[in-house]
Amino acid sequence: MAEPAQQQEGAPAGALDGIRVLDFSRIFAGPAATQILGDLGADIIKIEEPGTGDGARSFGVTEEAMARYGASPSYLALNRNKRSMVLDLRKPEARELAARMAAECDVVINNFRPGAMATFGLGYEQLKQANPGLIFCEFSAYGDSGPLSHLGANDVALQAHSGMMSITGEADGEPVRCGTAVIDLHASLALVSGILAALFHRQRTGQGQRVETSLLRSSAHLMNYFYTDYWLTGAIHKPMGTANHLSVPNQAFPAADGRVVIIAPADDMWKRCAAALDPERLDKPQFRTAFDRRRNRVELVAVLSEVTRALPSRVIVEKLGAAKVNVAKVHDVGEAADHAQLAAIGGVVAIGEGAGAIRSVSSPFALSATPARIDRPPPELDADQAAILDQFGIGQDERARLTQAGAFGAPA
Amino acid sequence: MAEPAQQQEGAPAGALDGIRVLDFSRIFAGPAATQILGDLGADIIKIEEPGTGDGARSFGVTEEAMARYGASPSYLALNRNKRSMVLDLRKPEARELAARMAAECDVVINNFRPGAMATFGLGYEQLKQANPGLIFCEFSAYGDSGPLSHLGANDVALQAHSGMMSITGEADGEPVRCGTAVIDLHASLALVSGILAALFHRQRTGQGQRVETSLLRSSAHLMNYFYTDYWLTGAIHKPMGTANHLSVPNQAFPAADGRVVIIAPADDMWKRCAAALDPERLDKPQFRTAFDRRRNRVELVAVLSEVTRALPSRVIVEKLGAAKVNVAKVHDVGEAADHAQLAAIGGVVAIGEGAGAIRSVSSPFALSATPARIDRPPPELDADQAAILDQFGIGQDERARLTQAGAFGAPA
Numbered sequence: 001m002a003e004p005a006q007q008q009e010g011a012p013a014g015a016l017d018g019i020r021v022l023d024f025s026r027i028f029a030g031p032a033a034t035q036i037l038g039d040l041g042a043d044i045i046k047i048e049e050p051g052t053g054d055g056a057r058s059f060g061v062t063e064e065a066m067a068r069y070g071a072s073p074s075y076l077a078l079n080r081n082k083r084s085m086v087l088d089l090r091k092p093e094a095r096e097l098a099a100r101m102a103a104e105c106d107v108v109i110n111n112f113r114p115g116a117m118a119t120f121g122l123g124y125e126q127l128k129q130a131n132p133g134l135i136f137c138e139f140s141a142y143g144d145s146g147p148l149s150h151l152g153a154n155d156v157a158l159q160a161h162s163g164m165m166s167i168t169g170e171a172d173g174e175p176v177r178c179g180t181a182v183i184d185l186h187a188s189l190a191l192v193s194g195i196l197a198a199l200f201h202r203q204r205t206g207q208g209q210r211v212e213t214s215l216l217r218s219s220a221h222l223m224n225y226f227y228t229d230y231w232l233t234g235a236i237h238k239p240m241g242t243a244n245h246l247s248v249p250n251q252a253f254p255a256a257d258g259r260v261v262i263i264a265p266a267d268d269m270w271k272r273c274a275a276a277l278d279p280e281r282l283d284k285p286q287f288r289t290a291f292d293r294r295r296n297r298v299e300l301v302a303v304l305s306e307v308t309r310a311l312p313s314r315v316i317v318e319k320l321g322a323a324k325v326n327v328a329k330v331h332d333v334g335e336a337a338d339h340a341q342l343a344a345i346g347g348v349v350a351i352g353e354g355a356g357a358i359r360s361v362s363s364p365f366a367l368s369a370t371p372a373r374i375d376r377p378p379p380e381l382d383a384d385q386a387a388i389l390d391q392f393g394i395g396q397d398e399r400a401r402l403t404q405a406g407a408f409g410a411p412a
Numbered sequence: 413m414a415e416p417a418q419q420q421e422g423a424p425a426g427a428l429d430g431i432r433v434l435d436f437s438r439i440f441a442g443p444a445a446t447q448i449l450g451d452l453g454a455d456i457i458k459i460e461e462p463g464t465g466d467g468a469r470s471f472g473v474t475e476e477a478m479a480r481y482g483a484s485p486s487y488l489a490l491n492r493n494k495r496s497m498v499l500d501l502r503k504p505e506a507r508e509l510a511a512r513m514a515a516e517c518d519v520v521i522n523n524f525r526p527g528a529m530a531t532f533g534l535g536y537e538q539l540k541q542a543n544p545g546l547i548f549c550e551f552s553a554y555g556d557s558g559p560l561s562h563l564g565a566n567d568v569a570l571q572a573h574s575g576m577m578s579i580t581g582e583a584d585g586e587p588v589r590c591g592t593a594v595i596d597l598h599a600s601l602a603l604v605s606g607i608l609a610a611l612f613h614r615q616r617t618g619q620g621q622r623v624e625t626s627l628l629r630s631s632a633h634l635m636n637y638f639y640t641d642y643w644l645t646g647a648i649h650k651p652m653g654t655a656n657h658l659s660v661p662n663q664a665f666p667a668a669d670g671r672v673v674i675i676a677p678a679d680d681m682w683k684r685c686a687a688a689l690d691p692e693r694l695d696k697p698q699f700r701t702a703f704d705r706r707r708n709r710v711e712l713v714a715v716l717s718e719v720t721r722a723l724p725s726r727v728i729v730e731k732l733g734a735a736k737v738n739v740a741k742v743h744d745v746g747e748a749a750d751h752a753q754l755a756a757i758g759g760v761v762a763i764g765e766g767a768g769a770i771r772s773v774s775s776p777f778a779l780s781a782t783p784a785r786i787d788r789p790p791p792e793l794d795a796d797q798a799a800i801l802d803q804f805g806i807g808q809d810e811r812a813r814l815t816q817a818g819a820f821g822a823p824a
Contacts, residue, residue, distance in 0.1 A: 040609055069645075077636045153740060159673075163745040175664065177653070179579030186598050194779060211777060212778045224597070225490065230745050247472055331578060345554070358640070370613050
C-alpha cells in the first residue's frame with residue numbers, strides 16, 4: 001500500500017506518494033479533504049470512534065438503506081482511498097497510541113471542537129515536540145478565537161450566519177438554503193490548499209506548521225464580493241430567484257419543456273443572443289448596453305420569456321450555443337449526474353465491481369504528470385486495524401494490552 | 413516585492429515566496445485563485461487586455477460607481493496582491509513577449525476557451541520546451557473534451573447544468589440560484605489545490621505539469637453526495653426551502669425578530685434542544701430518534717416554530733448555544749460582513765488608508781509559520797508595466813519597438 005508505483009527515474013506516481021495522513025476528521029469537510037489527498041497518492045489513516053464510527057456513515061439514511069448499502073451515500077461519496085481503524089480516545093492507551101502514530105505521520109487533521117485535541121494530549125504543541133515537521137490541521141465551525149468560537153455549527157448554520165441564505169430565494173420570498181453543503185465542501189478545498197501550501201513550505205525548509213480553517217472562513221470566502229460591495233457602498237443584496245444583480249439577462253427562462261438559463265452580460269453577446277432567437281423582438285435600442293439592460297430588466301425578461309417559452313430547450317441550447325452565448329439547461333440531479341459531459345472529462349470514478357461498485361465524483365482538478373489514483377472503496381468501520389498496526393510496528397503483545405485496555409473499543 | 417522578507421535562517425516568510433505566476437485569467441475563478449497565491453507570497457503578474465482590462469473591473473457597476481471606486485466591488489474583492497500589465501495578444505510581438513516571460517515563470521494560468529493559448533503560441537506543449545518545470549493551468553467551463561467542451565458558461569449556467577438549482581428553492585416552488593457564485597469560487601480553490609500539488613511534486617522531482625479544471629468539475633464536486641445517492645438509490649432530491657433531507661430539525665425557524673436556523677441531527681442534541689426551549693411541548697416520544705423526527709417532520713417543524721416565534725432571536729441563540737445545540741441567526745449581508753467573529757479570526761483584511769482603504773475577505777485558511785502577506789491593493793489597469801518589464805530585463809529599445817508594434821495596446 002505504501003509502496004508507490006515508480007513511474008520514471010524515481011518520480012512518484014502520485015503527487016503525494018509517501019505522505020502519511022492521520023485523519024481524525026468526521027462528517028463532511030475533513031473527509032472530503034482527505035479523500036482528495038488520497039486521490040493524490042497520500043496514505044490516509046481514518047481514525048473512527050467505536051460503535052458508530054464517522055457520524056456520516058448513518059447520516060440521513062433509512063434503516064433499510066443502511067442495511068442494503070452499508071453506509072450513507074454521503075459517507076460513500078467522500079471516503080474512498082482511505083483505511084479505517086477504531087480508537088476510543090477516551091482511553092489513555094488509545095491516546096498514547098495515537099500520539100505514537102502522529103510522530104510518524106506528515107499530516108494530522110481533526111475537526112473536534114477547538115482545544116479538544118490538546119485535552120487528549122494530541123494538540124499541536126504536544127505533537128510537534130516529537131515531530132517538528134508535522135503539519136497539524138484544525139477545522140472548526142467559527143475558528144478558535146472570538147465571541148462565537150465555543151459554538152458548534154454545520155453547513156446550514158453558516159449559510160444563515162454568513163448572509164448566503166439572505167441572498168438566496170425568490171425575489172420578495174423567504175430566504176432558502178443552497179441545496180447542497182457548499183460551505184462544508186468549499187472548506188474541504190481550503191483544507192487541501194492549506195495542507196499543500198504547508199507541505200511545499202516544509203519541502204523547501206523542513207519547517208512544519210499549523211493549518212487552521214473553519215466553516216466561517218469558508219463561508220466568508222464564498223460571500224467575499226458581497227461583503228466588499230457592502231463595505232464599499234453599503235449595498236445589502238436580496239434574493240433574486242435565478243437572477244443576479246451583475247447583469248441582464250443572467251437567469252432561468254421557461255422553455256416549452258423545462259427551463260434554460262441564458263447569460264449574456266456583454267453587449268456583443270446580447271446582440272448575438274437577440275439575433276439567434278428573435279431579432280425583431282429582442283434587438284431593441286432599450287436593451288443595447290449593459291446599463292440599458294439592467295435599467296430595463298423587467299421588460300427584457302418578459303419579452304425574452306415569451307420568445308423562449310415557444311421553443312424546446314434543446315433548440316434554445318443549440319441556437320445559443322452556436323452563437324457563443326452562455327446557455328444551459330436546468331437539469332435535475334439525475335440528468336446532471338448521468339450527463340455524458342461529466343464522464344467525458346473523467347469526472348466520474350467507479351470503485352469495486354458489478355453490483356458492489358460505488359460511483360463517486362472525481363477530485364475537482366486533474367494533474368497531467370501525476371494523475372489521480374483511485375484504488376480503494378470507502379472502508380468498512382475498523383477494516384484495516386491489523387494492517388495499520390503492522391505499519392506502525394505495533395507487535396502482538398502490545399496489541400493484546402491495547403485491546404485489554406479498551407483502546408480499540410469495548411474489549412471483545 | 414520580489415524581495416522576500418527573511419524570517420529566520422533563510423526560511424521564506426511566505427509559503428510561496430519566490431514563486432512567479434503569469435496570470436492571464438479573468439473574471440472570478442482564476443483571479444480568486446491567484447489572489448490566494450499572492451497572499452501566500454507568490455509574485456502575481458496580471459496580464460490584461462487593452463482598454464477594458466479584466467472584464468470584472470466593470471461587472472455589474474453603474475457608471476457613477478465606476479467613476480467613484482475605479483472598479484467593481486467584485487474586482488476589488490479578488491485582485492489584491494497582484495501587479496497589472498496590458499498586453500494585446502492579437503499582436504505577434506505581444507505573444508512573443510508573453511512567451512519570453514512564461515519561460516521565467518513557475519506558473520502560467522489562463523481561462524481562455526480550450527485551445528486559445530495554443531493558437532497564441534502559448535500552449536503548454538509550446539511553453540514547456542523552454543521551461544520544462546512550468547506548471548501550466550487551464551480553467552474552462554466544461555473541460556477540454558466531450559460534447560459540451562466548445563460551450564462557454566458561467567457560474568449560474570453550471571448551477572443549472574449541475575442540478576444545484578434543482579435542489580435549491582422553496583418546496584414545490586421554482587428552482588432558484590444560490591445567491592453567490594459558489595461554483596466559480598469553489599473552482600478557485602480547486603485551481604489553488606492543483607497548483608500547490610504540482611509545485612510540491614516539482615519540488616520533489618523537478619517535473620512540471622499541466623493542471624486542468626473547469627466549472628463542471630467544481631460543480632460536480634459540490635454536488636457529489638447527491639450524485640452518489642442518485643447512482644446508488646435513484647433518488648432525485650428536490651428543493652426543501654431551508655431544510656434538507658438528512659435530518660430534522662435542520663432549517664430556519666421564525667423568531668420574534670427575524671429567523672434562526674436550528675440543527676439537531678443527533679438524538680442527544682435534540683433532547684438538549686427540547687430541554688432548553690420547551691420540554692413539555694418538544695420532548696415527545698414521536699420525536700425521540702432521528703428516524704422518528706424524519707418521519708414526523710411536519711409536526712415537529714410546526715410545534716418548534718410555535719415555540720421559537722415567541723422568543724427573540726438573541727434568546728434562542730443564547731439558550732441553544734449554551735445547550736450545545738447548533739444554532740445561528742439568519743443574517744443579512746451587512747450583519748454578516750460586520751459580525752465581530754469574522755474580524756476576530758482575521759477574516760477581514762484592509763489595504764490602503766482612510767477613505768481609500770479597500771476591505772476584503774482573507775484567504776480561507778491560515779498558516780501559523782507562513783502567515784498571509786497582504787501588501788498591495790488591487791492594481792489599476794497597466795499600473796506596473798515599467799516594473800514588470802524591468803524585472804524581465806526588457807530594455808528601452810525593445811520597449812520602444814513593442815510599443816510601436818502595439819503590443820501594449822494602441823500606440824500612444
